[in-house]
Amino acid sequence: MERFFLELEPPAEAMRQWPHVVIVGGGFAGLKACHAFARQSVRVTLIDKRNFNLFQPLLYQVASGLVSEADVASPLRQMVGHAPNVQILLGEVTDIDPEAREVVFNNQRYGYDQLILASGSGSTYFGREEWRPLAPPMKILEHADEIRRRLLMALEEAEQTPDPQRRRFLQTVVVVGAGPAGCELAGSLIELMHRAVQHEFKQLSQHDCSVILVDVVDRVLPTMAEPLGAAAARYLEAAGVELRLGAKVEAIAPGRVRLGGATGEQELEAATICWTAGVRASRLGRLLAERSGCPVDRGGRLVVEPDFSIPGHPEIRAVGDLCAYAHTPDARPLPGMAGPAVQMGGWVARDILARLQGNTSTPFRWLDLGSMAVIGPWYAVADLRGWHVTGLPGWIFWALAHLAFIPDTENRIALFSKWMWQIATRQRTALLITGRPDQHIGVDVGLYRAPRDEEWPGGDGQDDASQIQAVA
Ligand SMILES: Cc1cc2nc3c(=O)[nH]c(=O)nc-3n(C[C@H](O)[C@H](O)[C@H](O)COP(=O)(O)OP(=O)(O)OC[C@H]3O[C@@H](n4cnc5c(N)ncnc54)[C@H](O)[C@@H]3O)c2cc1C
Secondary structure, eight states, rough: OOOOOGGGGGGSSSGSSSOOEEEEESHHHHHHHHHTTTTTSSSSEEEEESSSSGGGGGGGHHHTTTOOOGEEEEEEHHHHTTSSTTTEEEOOEEEEEEETEEETTTTEEEOSSEEOOOOOOEOOTOGGGTTTTSOOOSSSSHHHHHHHHHHHHHHHHHHHOOHHHHHHHTTTTEEEEHHHHHHHHHHHHHHHHHHHHHHTTTSSSSGOOOOEEEEESSSSSSSSHHHHHHHHHHHHHHHHHHEETTTTEEEEEETTTEETTOOOOEEEOOEEEEOOOOOEEEEEHHHHHHHHHOOOOTTSSSSTTTSSTTTTTEEEEEEGEEOOOSTTTTTOOOOOOOHHHHHHHHHHHHHHHHTTEEEEEEEEOOOOOEEEEEETTTTEEEEETTTEEHHHHHHHHHHHHHHOOOOOOHHHHHHHHHHHHHHHHHHSOOOOOOOTOOOOSSSSSSOOOOTTTTOOOOSSSSSOGGGGGOOO
């Protein structure tokens, strides 16, 4: 098989001799690698099943109507499509043949000299996939839309409901998972509900609004330093979020969550239930493990060599959330976060270029930039390599870091202006109920009922827009 650029003639004759690098996934890691390859002597094909790069850390802002979809997503063609040596192809890679050096997507086999897998991670329900339609995760744009639609439709129904008990049910949200995404979502949803109910709904009372944050661990933000978790918990409780910590989700049914664990059995009733509790590497990890014998860890991540290659295949690298990289001073795998993903993508691209020129590159060293979570307007907690910052200074660090990381200047400007507008007016700009009104899935919360016996595709750590389906 000849390895042409897109299996067509390359636009320039000189390119025919250049090695062909295929990058699967245009997220944090893949996009960074692509930028590093732009205008270098390699042919690059970037394959992604979506036509945009998604800034996942701000998904909670879409879910809570602070910003809209396009503010957190950037079309890949506009990001890297202008480089003469980069081609972008839309499609889902469904198989990899390491011996033939080919990937399969859109039912075609496609050759590579170097392969960078950066397909990220999805959500997991720890074997309880039937919970997925009842408690959507927050990994892709459609999930954030769905959470927003469920909450807003529940509030709309509450405004028309004479029964006070039913109104309280409709005004209750359960968020499972008290990591950064869960805390951010819970803090933003309670703010949204209090504000909307106070000013824009005539029949609803702020006292009936409830956001309950549940985690099996006995504190919030368990991956951050204890004082920061405590500060976040205090802020959330003061804002009106109820914490149910040390509580394990035993069952989820339409509008109900049963908890067990250290705190004893209890049942929560909530019209809107969200799931931010589990992450699992994309299915390409396990697929490549089957095809190549590369080990995977419990989260389905490929256990990679110091240069991110997989054993026996120096031409295949796995980066970002897809890999377990434990070549660190304390031998602990790097966290599944945007910072490491960007650094890995950039390093691997530079390493490939150096090797092609017969050079060696310095070993990968992760620069820990810290972690942070924004819990409310003007309030964030930040762990900057042991330096703990909370409140307004934390929010300033959070805002600057996120603006710096956003890969698109237009989005940077849009986000900054929307944050300022929201802080000045307390108004949210993206509170639209979009999609078909009967698009609710699996739970009877809205003005329209969903069938109960709906079937859902089995989850396997991969989040697909197809899992948000219209109920006809
Ligand atoms: C709600 C939420 C909040 C977060 N908050 C933070 C935060 O505050 N700070 C932080 O550092 N990190 C945060 N993270 C984690 C961070 O977003 C991830 O670690 C990061 O996105 C990983 O980058 P990646 O390049 O490995 O994968 P991704 O950015 O997920 O990109 C993967 C890409 O691969 C594509 N893809 C997947 N499978 C295929 C396939 N088979 N074929 C073709 N394309 C495919 C996808 O469409 C996607 O574009 C958050 C994550 C979530 C979900």
